[in-house]
Amino acid sequence: MVIGCLLLNDRGEHRAIAVVTTHIKQGVVSLDNGWWEQQGGSSSHVTNDHVEPLGNGHCCNSTLVNVRREA
Incomplete structure (x- = not known):
């Protein structure tokens, strides 16, 4: 399943595309770098x-974020 999402914490927020899979442990987020400011932020914001x-x-191996689904 592919969904738009917002990752956020006390440092900032980052818009991304989430791919929900069984290949990553539940509760864990793997965030690739490469998004531009024009696309809704950067992983550096969180x-x-x-x-x-x-x-x-x-x-950044211990960066904690909340993930919110976007419409």
């Missing part, structure tokens, strides 16, 4: 600003 010291990269 992730933290923390930089991992090992590799000096962004770590």
Whole structure:
């Protein structure tokens, strides 16, 4: 099933397309990067600003979001 959705938390929100599947554990969201502001936001709006010291990269493995279905 493919549905439009809004991911949100205390940092911001991000519009996306959700593909509901049995390949991902219930309660888990896998968010691909690549959406533009013109398409309703960016995954950066819901992730933290923390930089991992090992590799000096962004770590967003524990980003908690609510998912709201959009019409």
